[in-house]
Amino acid sequence: MIKNYLKIAWRGLIRNKGYSSINIVGLSMGLAACMLIVLYVGHELSYDKFHGNADNIYQAETEMTFGKDPIYIPYLDYSEGPKSKISVAGIEEYLRYQKISENVLVTNTETPSLKFSEDNILFADPNFFEFFSFNLTNGNKREVLINPNSMVISERIATKYFADADPIGKSLQLFGNMLFTITGVAENPPSNSSIHFDFIMPISSMLRIEKYKEDIEQGYSNFTTLFLLDELADPKMVEASLLNSIGKNSGDDLQKKYLLKPLRSLHLGEDWAKNKYIRIFPLVALLILILALVNYASLSTARSTTRSKEVGVRKVMGAPRKAIAQQFYFESALYTVISFVFGYFLCLTTQSKFFELLGVEVDKAFIYSPEMLLSLLLLLLLTIFLAAAYPAILLSSFKPIVVLQGKMSKQQGGVALRKFFTVFQFSISVVLIICALVMDRQLDFFRHADTGVDRENIVMLPFSGNLGKHFGAFQEEVSSLSEIVETTSGILPLYKGHNMMSAQSDTGDEMIFLPTLTINKDFISMMGLDWAIPPKDSIAQMGNKSAVIINQAAVARLSLKDNPIHQKINDRYEIQGVLKDFNYSSLHHKIGALSLFVKNDPSYAWLEQGGVLYAKVGPKTNIPTILDELKIIYQKYENEQPFEYYFLDDVFDSQYKAEDRLAKIFGAFTGFAILIAVMGLFGLATFTALQRRKEIGIRKVLGASVENVATLLSKDFLKLVLLAICIASPFAYWFMDKWMENFAYKAPISWWIFVLAGVGTLAVALATIGFQSIKTATTNPIKSLRTE
Incomplete structure (x- = not known):
């Protein structure tokens, strides 16, 4: 059957x-x-679902509150993990790891020419491969990280440095002249892992590296710390026990507590x-x-x-x-x-x-x-x-x-249902079209909004402490290039982060976190920032450590006077000038308070730990050529960190990658929806024409023109499409209005977007129906009237 x-x-x-x-x-x-x-x-x-104990693993996070502002730090200090296991009931095991933030030069000791700058390096506790379920292809998971000079590498790194040879027992050189012996090879972490690594070394190795050892000893080190809880343990009770055991309050203004985040929630977390x-x-x-x-x-x-x-x-x-x-x-x-x-x-x-x-x-x-x-x-x-x-x-x-x-x-039930289907299909299509147009308009608004910063033709060159020690000579050589109009410097690249400091409001009733930028004296003029209240003295004379510049939002946030010149923040930093508000972060958020510390140190000692050089490229410059010249100069002073550059306008645009991707995918899915709806409309139009072929034949015999017949076949379908547009438009407006609530600055949802979507949909529908209608209207009526 x-x-x-x-x-x-x-x-x-x-x-x-x-x-x-x-x-x-x-x-x-x-x-x-x-x-x-x-x-x-x-x-x-x-x-992280693939880990055997994923449901019982939690990451510890520190919440500190200054006044009314909470700050969440997803780390614990070096000593807090071991203390927690001893003093807190419900914790079976702990694991600490720290990912190196900068690139590190790695050299194959047997073949010194095989050296690369690597960035996927972790220091971890010896129980890393017992705590997690990452697989080792070579090595014992309990022993690979016991010795301070041991190292586990991923399969891709084993191939990169040793080809088909067995890497076990061989050495790699990192952090200058330190040798690490390879004791294990791990499978490449799966794509659905929130922890990625190519090199793993024991935490005890950090005590052999001066800059990390100093941070650990002074309590400045931050380690991602995870706890494996007993199956019967209550995470909330463990949080409270952590506070009682290792948490301390520092005065009235600082309050601290600990939070436990499930491992499987870390990937999505707060990612909008x-x-x-x-x-x-x-x-x-x-x-x-x-x-x-x-x-x-x-x-x-x-x-x-x-x-x-x-x-x-x-x-x-x-x-x-x-x-x-x-x-x-x-x-x-x-x-x-x-x-x-x-x-x-x-x-x-x-x-x-x-x-x-x-x-x-x-x-x-x-x-x-x-x-x-x-x-x-x-x-x-x-x-x-x-x-x-x-x-x-x-x-x-x-x-x-x-x-x-x-x-x-x-x-007639089938006819009514088919009409409903047609309206439903085109309603969805119109909603998607309007959403795609609104998203594209919002992205265009982002890219062309006046942020108060002159971003055009500015290239940023980040550098480490190695180059920072010779920054003056480096900047001089870059400035000497004929294609470079001017240069300046700062601690951090603009739009890629900022530092923070706590500040007491002028009324004294709350502590406020104030974003800070540390910049050279030429930064303000080069970026085209405007003054609300200019400083009385020249910017070039503002090398005083107690001098600070703030923006208009900071004046309001700190409850200062309208003219706060010479007022002090925290009784320490004297305000020398007020800048007009400019967007120093994305347009998702309103412009917040900002403080700027201007440096005028000819020795550039403040950049010895690293920073960024801003170089303004002249118009009509061959960009690849100038980048090659900058790379040559960079490599004269830096042979460990790779040459990197960012154009300021590209960095600004990259803040909206999520919206850009969403708009492109919506566009692709909209195309799918329209094509499916058009195919269905074409099929229905073809079938309707086939059903009415004798009627059309009689009309043509009685003198109906091709235009009359095409109109007859098209008008009912076009009415349905028009109804779909009327139904879809309010839904699309509501949906996009909700979406736009995520942005502090947004383009208006203009009426012409709905008109454009409606006219475009009608045009596509008319072309689809019209093709079949004209084909039917031009058919010889003798064929349709012939007796079957």
């Missing part, structure tokens, strides 16, 4: 190639989009972009799948009149309704399986671009993992059920007497 059902379904598919192609292509596209989103969302939700993706993408996937299914159901019910006599005859011959429903279920299953196969290949060919657009890497091992394959199988079964349900119920419900008397055309 099943074989017979499939044979009938296959014959129907071959006989109706046009409708079959529309159904299969539409479903394939919808399923491909769903598969991509299932893979992405599944990957994001699976982070990822959380938005996780919430929005499943909804988009569901909408696109519904569009494809609606497309299928609409065309299936449209063709119901051509199958009605078949159903009527089978019922007269004794076929039960159940058997007829089963036949149509198998037909739908065949269409869906074929669509699924095509959709899967489409997913495989586009997934690399999709993940690249999202800025994530997904291992093939995860893509082909049992969990993901099971998810795709469930998607297939769900699609088969949803695609087959309505057509099977509808077609198996035909009454044989009504059908065989030729009265099917009088049943």
Whole structure:
């Protein structure tokens, strides 16, 4: 019986190639989009799940409150982990690790020419591979990190430095002339791990490196600290015990407490972009799948009149309704399986671009993992059920007497349903179009907003302490280049972070955290910053450590006088000038208080720990050439850290990568939705023309023109599309208004966006319907009036 059902379904598919192609292509596209989103969302939700004790591992975080402002620090001090295990009930084990923030030169001692600057370096407790479930291909997990000079490397590093040779027992040179012996090789961390490493060395090694040893001894070191809790332990009780055991209050203004964050929540955490993706993408996937299914159901019910006599005859011959429903279920299953196969290949060919657009890497091992394959199988079964349900119920419900008397055309339920489907499809499409246009407009607003900073043609060159010791000579050589207009310097690159200091408000009732930038005297003029209250003395004379410049927002935040010149912050820093507010961070947030410390030290001692050189490139400069010249100068003073550069406007734009990616993906999914809707509209228009071919033939014989016939066939569909636009616009406005609440500065949602989306949708629909209408209207009426 099943074989017979499939044979009938296959014959129907071959006989109706046009409708079959529309159904299969539409479903394939919808399923491909769903598969991509299932893979992405599944990957994001699976982070750190592979660890055997993942559900009982928590990361400790310190919350410190100054006045009313809390600060969250995801670290503990070097000594707090061991103390916690001894004094806090419920903690079975602890692990500390610290990732090196700067690049480190790594040299193969056997082949000194094999040296690279590496950045994925961790110091960790010896129980690292027992605490976590990272696999070792070589080495004993209990012993690989016991000795202070031991090292575990990843498989990719083993290949990079030793090719096919066994690296165990060999040495690598780091941190100048320190040798580390390789005692283990670990599998590359999976893409869904929040901890990534290429080199792991024991924490005890840090005590042999002067700059790290000093920080540890003085209590300035910050270690990511994780606790493995007993299965019966209450994390809240452990937090309270941590406060009682190792937490201390420092005066009235500082309050400290500890928080435990589940390991599996760390990846998403407070990441706005990822959380938005996780919430929005499943909804988009569901909408696109519904569009494809609606497309299928609409065309299936449209063709119901051509199958009605078949159903009527089978019922007269004794076929039960159940058997007829089963036949149509198998037909739908065949269409869906074929669509699924095509959709899967489409997913495989586009997934690399999709993940690249999202800025994530997904291992093939995860893509082909049992969990993901099971998810795709469930998607297939769900699609088969949803695609087959309505057509099977509808077609198996035909009454044989009504059908065989030729009265099917009088049943209008199918027509009303198809109209609803058309409105529904185009409503979703219009919503997506409007959302894509609003997102693109907001991104354009970000890129061209007046931030109060002259960002054009400024390149930033970060450098370490090695170059910092010779910064004066380095800056002089850069300034001597004819293509460089001017230079300045600072501790941190603009838009890539800032330091903080605590400040007492002028009323004295609260402690405030004040972002700070440490800059050279030429920074303000080079960046084109404007003065609200200029300093009385020259900026060049502001080398005094007690001098500070603030912005207008800081005046308000600290409750200072309108003219705060010579007032002091914390009875220490004297205000020398007030800058007009400018955006020193992204436009997601309103401009906050800011303080600037201006340096005028000719020895540049303040840059001996590293900083950034700002160089303004002249107009009509060959950028690759000037970058090569800057690299040559840089390498004269720095042979360990690689040459890096950032253009200021690119760094500013990179703050909106999440929105840019979201807009691009919305654009791609919008294209999917429109194409699916257009295909469905084309199929319905074709079927309607086929049903009315005799009517059209008679009209043409009676003198109707091609224009009359095309208008007759098009106007009903265009009314439905217009209705869809009217329904979709308020929903799209509401949705985008909610989305825009995430931004302190935003472009208005203009009326022309809705007009453009509506006109564009009508134009596409008109072109789709018009093609089939004109084709039908120009058909020879003799063919349509010929007796069958």
